[in-house]
Amino acid sequence: MLPPAAFRSPTFSDKFFPPQIDSSHFLLRERIIGLLQGGSGASRSCIVVEGQPGQGKTTAIKQYLDHIGVAAVWYRVGPEDADPGFFMQALSACLATVLVDYPSAATARILAGGDLTPLDLPRQMDMLLRDLHQCLRGELHLVFDDLQHLLSHPSSLFILNTLLESAPGTLHTILISREPLAGLARLEREPLPLRLDHRILAMNEDEAADFFHHIVGIDVPLDQTREVIRLTDGWAMGIRLLGLHLEQGHGTIVPPAGLNRQTDGCRQLFTYFGQEIFTLLDEAIHRPLLLLALLDEIPVALAIELTGMPDIGSMLGDMAKRNIFLHPLDPEGTTYGCHHLFQQFLRDKARQTLSRETLVDAYRRAAAYHLARGNPAQALHFLLLAEDFQQLEDVLRQTGMPLLATNRAATLAALLGRIPETMLHQLGWSSFFLALALMDSTPTNALPLLDRALTLFSDQGDEVGELLSLTHCISVCITTTGHYRDGEPFLLRAVELFSRVADALDTATTILVARSLAMGYCIFLAEVDEANRFGSLALTLARREQLTNLEAALLMVMGYIRIFAGHTSLVRMYLEQAAPLVHHPEVGTFNRLSIRMMLFNFLFHDGDFNNYLLQKNQLIELLGIELVTQSIAGPFCSIWEMDIALSKGDAVAALDIAAQALARNALSPHVVSQILHLKGVALALEGHHDRALAAACESVELRNSAGGLYFITLNKVLTGVTHTLCGHHEKGLRLLDQGIEDARRMPTEYLEACGLLHRADTLWTTGRHQAALKDIEAGMRLLCRNGYRHLWAWTPASKARVLSLAVRHRFEPACARTLAADRLNLSILDDGTAIPLLDLRTLGDLSIMCQGTPLLKSEALTPLQRELLALLLATPA
Secondary structure, rough: OOHHHOHHHHHHHHHOOOOOHHHHOOOHHHHHHHHHHOOHHHHHOOEEEEEEOOOHHHHHHHHHHHHHHHOEEEOOOOOHHHHHHHHHHHHHHHHHOOOOOOOOOOHHHOOOOOOOOOHHHHHHHHHHHHHHHHOOOOEEEEEEOOHHHOOHHHHHHHHHHHHHHHHOEEEEEEEOOOOOOOHHHHHOOOOOOEOOHHHHOOOHHHHHHHHHHHHHHHOOHHHHHHHHHHHOOOOHHHHHHHHHHHHHOOOOOOOOOOOOOHHHHHHHHHHHHHHHHHOOOOOOHHHHHHHHOOOOOOEEEHHHHOOOOHHHHHHHHHHHOOOOOOOOOOOOOOOOOHHHHHHHHHHHHHHHOHHHHHHHHHHHHHHHHHHHHOHHHHHHHHHHHHHHHHHHHHEEEEHHHHHHHOOOHHHHHHHHHOHHHHOOOOOOHHHHHHHHHHHOOOOHHHHHHHHHHHHHHHHHEEEEEEEHHHHHHHHHHHHHOHHHHHHHHHHHHHHHHHHHHHHHOOHHHHHHHHHHHHHHHHHHEEEEEEEHHHHHHHHHHHHHOOOOOOOOOHHHHHHHHHHHHHOOOHHHHHHHHHHHHHHHOOOOHHHHHHHHHHHOOOOEEEEHHHHHHHHHHHHHHHHHHHHHOOOHHHHHHHHHHHHHHHHOOOOHHHHHHHHHHHOOOOOHHHHHHHHHHHHHHHHHHHHHHHHHHHHHHHHHHHHHHHOOOOHHHHHHHHHHHHHHHHOOHHHHHHHHHHHHHHHHHHOOOOOOOOHHHHHHHHHHHHOOHHHHHHHHHHHHHHHHHHOOOOOOOOOHHHHHHHHHHHHOOOOOOOHHHHHHHHOEEEEEOOOOEEOOEEEEEEEOOOOOOOOOEEEEEHHHHHHHHHHHHHHHHHOOO
């Protein structure tokens, strides 16, 4: 497969040339220029031009800019700009044609990369605008032509609107569209832009007369000129057609009776004259024109290949000079464009007169031409027209991943969405890349496509395709559906295939595959060693290739692996390495959020609740509460905060959080199971035993459905706790036994310690003291060795009992005392007696508290008591 870098420098130059106008064939629209100039039009920040095809919008704006003689740059919008990543990169390249040192090297590198999500757009636009403010030193007019292509694409419209709202005051924009512009806030508020519509653009009688006299060279009587305006409603293209009609020596300008523009539309009027104009052209150009009309743009080199005519370039140039609906797209005349109405007329005629074989051959040649020049999207377009689906599959295999890596998901979705459903069922690569293109926008449509691609690749023996499909199926199970059990067979098959085809993969693909395998081993099977092996491979490759965004993603993966294994000291190491990347401009928003989520997870497991809440509030300030709630952070923060409430003895708060979390739609079984097993503990603590057992039972059913060995083990421990709190001690102990054994097999000392100390508390309260002490000894050894300060569902009452017993029986007493002081504000004597610690606060007013309850304030103390207290506080420990 081709590396993504091969497609990271697309050529945009053909988008940036203004229309090449021969003034001898176009009427100077003095009235329009006057309107644009009037009222300081030259200094307006925004001009909007909306009009039907053939209204002369582009020509009028070009004449206006030439007339006022200002610096201007032209951006020709096309379907490819539906991809926000492409649009931003091309817009940056457009401005770079006239601005020195624009964009900055850092911005250019980021725009050329992948992993662009809607969350990234504001940040990347900020970078573009910052560079623009630094580099734009004078007045500049930026023209967006054919903006109708963006109207149904919110992300690209966001880019345009942000530019209109925040660009330097010296940047003036001109927006040209065939359809009314909507979705741009800048156009809806004061000061309103100057807006030209079809009524203003329509030619009047004087302009029509001037056109016939100065351009056509014929004086037309006033009554006939009025008839022209009536017939065409001032439509510039219609008047131009009549001019060509007269140029050919016809004595009348009025077409046959019954042909009325107002009833039949401009398309029918053009069809009538188009046929006449086509007939009058040299027959030698007829067939070549029909072939070339099949192209969206006409490169001369491709025209020579399609027509077999070495002089076709000069023939096209001659037609352009005669203004026969053909115009050069660049000053050198290497590429031509055809007016879309004339082009549609020619295409209709081509389909009527050329054989299907001829059309298919032309499409295939065009596809090969564009593929050889690094434009796979255009190649795919022509292969679809040719219905050459086998070649389409081959091109997708080679170029699909690079297209996605350069943010062309919308392009792929639009192209592959044109494949008939019956045919798509037979195409593995088409189904695969359509699934990936739809994954962020409509994942429900993407998943069946991914399953189909996997089946097709497996049946065809395409091991690379099967591996890539499996990799994404693993990712979907982890990030979208939460069905971890379904992911296990995907993982095992993917590992087998990776061992066979790894050498055939490029580096970026190898990293993505290895990352998915690492996460699969961690989450599906809790096999830490294998997860670490694949994660380390991917991280090493990402660092070697200086792929900063992937490095950030992999540091998150490695951190999670260590959290699952209970290696908190190693988690700190990965967090320290990831911290600078949170603010690195090349790291995408999703990976920034994932790193923050790893930090939240670590702080939760470490018991650093104050810092957890501080970090979460900072994220809310950055993204907003709604976005945080709706992102991956929302449900997992709810789970952690339920347990934080339980650790503080506040079961009611935990139940409130559970109710809010369960009220959200589309939570996966994985998430709901975790909410319910904590809800069961909270209900049991509140004495609602029947409801607690029901919640625990439902959580088990969902967990068995979702799978994931680590979470199955955690579920056994917490449902065991619920049963013991409800008085079902034997069943609770059996579940705790199973959880401890599962934790030891993984192994994860964190869950083992969690199970041991919960089981110890149950054994002690049911009179099995020797067994309880044995568990406390083993559990405290794990706590002390790993520095654990917090365990799932470890309530203050349970903590106090276990830590007091640990001190009394000399099981890691120093560690037990530290935990008691830190988590419970208790001091434990050698005999296990727990004494509340006083909390003396000297910042602000002096106060004395005990376990959160105020006891005394400074005004309640005598001067002598205050002096004694001050001496005590100042005495070295």
